[in-house]
Amino acid sequence: MRIFYLFKKELIEILRQREMLVLIFIAPILQTIVLGYVVTTDVKNIPVQVVNLSESRAAFRIVNRINHSSLFDVKKVSHSPEDAVSIFKKGTAKAIIVLRDSFEAGNKNIRYPEVQILMDGIDANTAGIAAGYFNGIVRYYIMTDIKQKGFELPLESQTVIRFNPDLESINYMGPGIVALLLTMISMFLTSIGIVREKEQQTMDTLLISRLTPIEIFTGKALPMALLGLIEMGIGIAVVILVFNIQIRGSLLYLFITAVIFLFAILSYALLISTLCNSQQQALFFSWFSMVTFLLLSGLFTPIENIPRAFRWLADINPLRYLIRIIRELFLKGNDITYFTKDLLIMTGIMVVLLSLSIVNFKRMVSR
Amino acid sequence: MLAVKNLFKAFDSIRAVDGVSFSAQRGKITIIAGADGAGKSTIFKIILGLIKKDRGEIFIDDSPINGNFSRVTDITGYMPERFSLYTDLTVEENMDFFADIQRVETGRKKELKNRLLERTGMLPFRKRRAGALSGGMKQKLALSAILLSSPEVLILDEPTTGVDPLSRIEFFKIMDDLKKEGKTIVMATPYLDEAEKGDFIVFIRKGKNIKQGGIREIKDNFPEKMFRILPAGNIFETLKELNSKKEVRAHFYIRGRYIKCLFSGDSGFLAGIKAKEIREEKPSLEDIYLYYERGVRDD
Numbered sequence: 330m331r332i333f334y335l336f337k338k339e340l341i342e343i344l345r346q347r348e349m350l351v352l353i354f355i356a357p358i359l360q361t362i363v364l365g366y367v368v369t370t371d372v373k374n375i376p377v378q379v380v381n382l383s384e385s386r387a388a389f390r391i392v393n394r395i396n397h398s399s400l401f402d403v404k405k406v407s408h409s410p411e412d413a414v415s416i417f418k419k420g421t422a423k424a425i426i427v428l429r430d431s432f433e434a435g436n437k438n439i440r441y442p443e444v445q446i447l448m449d450g451i452d453a454n455t456a457g458i459a460a461g462y463f464n465g466i467v468r469y470y471i472m473t474d475i476k477q478k479g480f481e482l483p484l485e486s487q488t489v490i491r492f493n494p495d496l497e498s499i500n501y502m503g504p505g506i507v508a509l510l511l512t513m514i515s516m517f518l519t520s521i522g523i524v525r526e527k528e529q530q531t532m533d534t535l536l537i538s539r540l541t542p543i544e545i546f547t548g549k550a551l552p553m554a555l556l557g558l559i560e561m562g563i564g565i566a567v568v569i570l571v572f573n574i575q576i577r578g579s580l581l582y583l584f585i586t587a588v589i590f591l592f593a594i595l596s597y598a599l600l601i602s603t604l605c606n607s608q609q610q611a612l613f614f615s616w617f618s619m620v621t622f623l624l625l626s627g628l629f630t631p632i633e634n635i636p637r638a639f640r641w642l643a644d645i646n647p648l649r650y651l652i653r654i655i656r657e658l659f660l661k662g663n664d665i666t667y668f669t670k671d672l673l674i675m676t677g678i679m680v681v682l683l684s685l686s687i688v689n690f691k692r693m694v695s696r
Numbered sequence: 697m698l699a700v701k702n703l704f705k706a707f708d709s710i711r712a713v714d715g716v717s718f719s720a721q722r723g724k725i726t727i728i729a730g731a732d733g734a735g736k737s738t739i740f741k742i743i744l745g746l747i748k749k750d751r752g753e754i755f756i757d758d759s760p761i762n763g764n765f766s767r768v769t770d771i772t773g774y775m776p777e778r779f780s781l782y783t784d785l786t787v788e789e790n791m792d793f794f795a796d797i798q799r800v801e802t803g804r805k806k807e808l809k810n811r812l813l814e815r816t817g818m819l820p821f822r823k824r825r826a827g828a829l830s831g832g833m834k835q836k837l838a839l840s841a842i843l844l845s846s847p848e849v850l851i852l853d854e855p856t857t858g859v860d861p862l863s864r865i866e867f868f869k870i871m872d873d874l875k876k877e878g879k880t881i882v883m884a885t886p887y888l889d890e891a892e893k894g895d896f897i898v899f900i901r902k903g904k905n906i907k908q909g910g911i912r913e914i915k916d917n918f919p920e921k922m923f924r925i926l927p928a929g930n931i932f933e934t935l936k937e938l939n940s941k942k943e944v945r946a947h948f949y950i951r952g953r954y955i956k957c958l959f960s961g962d963s964g965f966l967a968g969i970k971a972k973e974i975r976e977e978k979p980s981l982e983d984i985y986l987y988y989e990r991g992v993r994d995d
Contacts, residue, residue: 331796331797331799334793334796334797335797337793338782338785338789338793341784341785341789342782342784342785345784345785345825346784529778529780529781529782529783530776530777530778530779530780531780531781531782533741533744533746533774533776533780534774534776534780534794535797536746537744537746537769537772537774538769538794538797538798539766539769539770540797
């Protein structure tokens with residue numbers, strides 16, 4: 330029962346602050362919308378410059394295709410050589426496509442111009458994707474041309490993309506952002522919880538009132554878990570209503586996953602709170618942890634890209650599992666059997682973190 | 697009622713509490729006086745079980761608690777130095793919360809809360825947030841909150857620090873009433889003028905008792921005479937002149953426009969001093985504290 334009084338006190342303390350209300354209830358809506366639109370891995374409107382030194386029809390057609398593609402924003406088409414380095418230094422284009430007549434082509438019936446793609450490698454990710462797009466256009470042109478000329482292709486590949494056929498990044502970033510929100514608010518608010526009690530010396534009063542460490546711990550964690558779930562609800566509503574991404578899986582599984590994740594992250598935040606001596610320290614620690622969790626979560630880059638030596642860091646990151654499960658629920662509509670292993674690992678992490686923080690908290694308040 | 701014997705606590709190489717012993721009686725105010733960092737708060741936290749002691753024992757009604765700190769906390773109200781309030785909660789919400797966690801019966805809660813707030817003059821401010829209260833009001837609210845559990849012992853850690861003079865006077869009026877009700881009050885303070893309002897005093901320096909006893913007895917039995925000198929010329933030159941009298945075993949210090957002089961024996965050495973006024977007076981508790989604190993004579 331006394332946990333309820335702590336629970337009530339915590340909620341009043343948080344909700345009493347107007348700035349906090351905005352942060353908790355308005356910021357997630359804005360963040361989901363803004364992040365949903367902004368944090369995209371889709372590569373569009375790449376500024377390019379075309380240097381067409383060829384007089385062939387093929388070169389004309391390829392340039393025409395590039396011109397009409399939404400992937401590229403053709404800044405200039407010139408017919409004389411250009412200084413690529415100077416263009417990249419000025420930043421007027423991120424790619425330069427040079428087409429010139431090929432004299433070395435062995436087959437005299439099918440002659441294509443030589444195509445050279447020069448990329449600005451500052452943004453390696455965009456450069457790689459854009460190079461792929463260019464090659465795709467050229468390859469597609471060649472294939473179509475060969476077919477039209479009546480030649481048989483020895484091999485033809487066909488790609489079918491399931492669950493996100495248009496490869497819209499919002500479809501997988503949106504659910505990921507919901508996971509991000511759940512982590513952010515719960516972690517930051519909770520990490521200052523116990524340290525604030527220490528700072529304002531109310532912790533001593535709580536302990537003298539013979540509240541047990543477990544009661545204090547639970548009384549602190551439960552309101553944050555509730556707020557976290559509300560946050561998640563807001564995030565999901567925005568993802569569904571604004572981005573029109575439907576959840577194909579079970580909401581119940583999502584709820585179970587979120588609760589397990591929340592207790593893992595709240596335990597971690599409470600551990601920070603017991604270890605730190607001031608709210609500034611706790612916030613700094615949370616921020617550092619948050620960035621690490623995020624970078625190792627697979628939200629922006631695939632986990633498989635992480636070097637093996639550091640992969641274990643991702644393996645003990647609860648956010649990684651939450652993001653994977655949320656994506657599976659949203660996009661694949663998977664049943665719990667598909668992510669039982671992830672759920673079990675996350676539960677294991679939660680149990681370890683919870684035990685660590687309770688032991689540490691007991692040690693902190695031990696007489 | 698509450699006593700401690702030979703308390704020791706060290707933080708690494710620092711001896712925060714070094715063999716402190718004292719007892720606090722029912723219906724009396726016991727003052728723990730000492731400079732900042734003397735170890736006053738640590739002593740209180742050890743008594744309440746918030747800090748582990750290295751050695752020593754705590755007694756309630758002459759019986760050792762043997763590590764059972766609930767024997768202390770069950771009968772004690774503790775006010776930490778910074779009042780221990782939730783600044784985002786209103787006065788009433790703070791009272792409700794502390795009443796709830798201290799298991800005050802629901803039927804009694806409202807009446808008790810209102811009575812205590814009325815007693816401390818906080819009832820008109822019950823809807824105000826604790827963070828928006830003045831230092832004096834915070835102090836009264838904190839006091840009201842600890843009185844909710846009707847404790848027999850009150851441990852107050854520098855309750856008047858950062859509080860205006862009027863609120864201090866009101867606070868000591870309440871203390872006097874509580875004393876009359878038979879409460880055992882143990883209060884730490886760095887202000888010796890306030891300490892005069894107590895019954896017993898324990899002077900602490902660097903974690904050690906340097907003097908303790910009834911305030912009246914300490915004052916009456918103070919072994920030195922005290923003179924107050926108003927120099928005719930530069931106060932520092934006069935002090936230098938006094939200090940140069942090596943044959944005199946005396947202790948001098950500046951207090952405002954005066955030089956205070958504590959010594960035993962003949963006052964003849966003051967005859968040659970150029971002063972507008974030299975007057976013998978009874979030493980205050982502050983004078984006595986400074987005398988012991990500066991190590992002129994330890995018990």
